[in-house]
Amino acid sequence: MKINQSVELTAGLFMLLGLAALLFLAFEATDVGGFGKEGSYQISARFSNVGDLKPRAPVAVAGVNIGTIEAITLEPDSFEALVTMTIDARYDQLPTDTSASIYTKGVLGDKYVELEPGGSPDYLRNGDELFIAQSAVVLEELVSKYLFNSDTESSDEE
Amino acid sequence: MTGGGIIDQTNRALRDIGLCGLFLLQIVGRLRLSTRQWGEVMRQLYFIGTRSLVIILTSAFFVGMVLGLQGYNTLVQFGASESVGAVVALTLFRELGPVLTALLFAGRAGTSIAAEIGLMKATEQLDALELMAIDPIERVVLPRFIAAVLALPMLTALFNMLAVLGSYLFAVEWTHLDQGLFWSRMQSVVDFQADYVSGFIKSVVFGIVIALISVFQGYTAEPTGRGVAIATTQTVIVGSIIVLVLDFVLTALLI
Numbered sequence: 180m181k182i183n184q185s186v187e188l189t190a191g192l193f194m195l196l197g198l199a200a201l202l203f204l205a206f207e208a209t210d211v212g213g214f215g216k217e218g219s220y221q222i223s224a225r226f227s228n229v230g231d232l233k234p235r236a237p238v239a240v241a242g243v244n245i246g247t248i249e250a251i252t253l254e255p256d257s258f259e260a261l262v263t264m265t266i267d268a269r270y271d272q273l274p275t276d277t278s279a280s281i282y283t284k285g286v287l288g289d290k291y292v293e294l295e296p297g298g299s300p301d302y303l304r305n306g307d308e309l310f311i312a313q314s315a316v317v318l319e320e321l322v323s324k325y326l327f328n329s330d331t332e333s334s335d336e337e
Numbered sequence: 338m339t340g341g342g343i344i345d346q347t348n349r350a351l352r353d354i355g356l357c358g359l360f361l362l363q364i365v366g367r368l369r370l371s372t373r374q375w376g377e378v379m380r381q382l383y384f385i386g387t388r389s390l391v392i393i394l395t396s397a398f399f400v401g402m403v404l405g406l407q408g409y410n411t412l413v414q415f416g417a418s419e420s421v422g423a424v425v426a427l428t429l430f431r432e433l434g435p436v437l438t439a440l441l442f443a444g445r446a447g448t449s450i451a452a453e454i455g456l457m458k459a460t461e462q463l464d465a466l467e468l469m470a471i472d473p474i475e476r477v478v479l480p481r482f483i484a485a486v487l488a489l490p491m492l493t494a495l496f497n498m499l500a501v502l503g504s505y506l507f508a509v510e511w512t513h514l515d516q517g518l519f520w521s522r523m524q525s526v527v528d529f530q531a532d533y534v535s536g537f538i539k540s541v542v543f544g545i546v547i548a549l550i551s552v553f554q555g556y557t558a559e560p561t562g563r564g565v566a567i568a569t570t571q572t573v574i575v576g577s578i579i580v581l582v583l584d585f586v587l588t589a590l591l592i
Contacts, residue, residue, distance in 0.1 A: 183380070189383050190380070190387060191379065192387075193382065193383070193386045193390070193488075194382065194386070196495060197386075197492065197494050200491070200494035200495045200497070200498040201490075201491075201494040204430075204497055204501070205529065208426050208430075208523050208527055208533075209524065209528065210525060210527060210528055235528065237525070247525070
């Protein structure tokens with residue numbers, strides 16, 4: 180009977196170890212422990228073009244990550260992109276006139292949202308919307324603008 | 338097991354799949370929560386789970402180290418070496434953790450289950466149980482099946498954890514990567530739903546598949562020494578192939 184008990188004990192220990200590993204990984208290695216649903220708030224901004232910004236891309240202030248992109252949806256009436264961001268509750272003192280811009284990390288890196296705090300004394304709350312949003316720079320538009328401009332200039336000279 | 342034309346072999350394969358399904362129904366139909374049953378499940382959990390720890394944990398540690406090494410050497414060329422933790426965790430949670438653990442588990446525990454049940458059959462122990470009006474499926478097959486289904490997800494979690502620690506050891510202690518960056522990059526990239534939960538679902542499915550294949554191979558083995566040997570080999574071959582095929586199917590479904 181004694182052997183039997185120790186066998187059951189180690190089997191129980193094994194299951195406990197496994198469950199502990201499951202929990203450890205869930206909290207240490209995934210976004211559950213990071214910018215989770217608790218201890219965070221959501222703000223949104225409208226962009227006329229988000230380029231290839233993706234959900235879960237970082238949101239940064241002065242280059243420091245403070246949150247992630249939660250969702251990107253199309254506003255059906257205005258045809259603007261509505262970007263919802265989850266911001267860590269530690270950074271709850273962003274002024275209401277904060278502006279958002281979509282930048283690129285490095286030359287060929289991923290798109291991310293950079294917030295530029297303004298000077299308003301009021302702070303952003305959960306569910307607020309940013310009024311100033313600068314769209315992503317789309318390379319094709321730049322190129323076509325450049326081509327178009329040079330075309331009109333040359334025709335002016337004639 | 339050998340001989341016969343292609344039609345014969347397809348026939349046999351199809352019949353095996355059908356029998357395997359029926360066998361699963363038989364096992365599930367006998368699920369009962371009696372205390373004696375659970376005692377036996379715990380005993381099997383010890384033989385199947387605890388005894389597999391050494392091979393699983395050792396492999397996991399070195400898999401983690403080598404993932405860290407390969408990831409670091411590739412990422413450092415792009416100046417993104419701090420992402421090594423994220424790369425390792427994603428690879429492990431999504432693919433390597435569930436699949437490698439399942440393959441190791443098929444080799445370590447699946448074979449022992451198949452051989453044990455096969456030998457019980459060859460030595461007519463199963464027939465003896467039946468003579469005593471004891472259902473061999475309920476008494477012999479079911480506890481091993483449940484224990485294997487329970488053990489694999491736990492082993493996968495331990496595999497993932499040890500592998501992450503292995504890559505941490507390599508990245509932080511060896512290449513002097515900042516340990517805060519290592520964890521924070523991992524946390525911001527690994528998604529709970531898409532990566533962690535889907536990996537866990539995979540390990541549960543693999544657990545059921547390998548448990549079923551090993552008890553089925555053992556239970557339907559020819560009651561001879563050669564039959565037991567074939568059942569053991571088949572467990573590894575069929576188990577590994579089905580795990581790898583299912584991995585693709587599951588990944589396509591879960592993404």
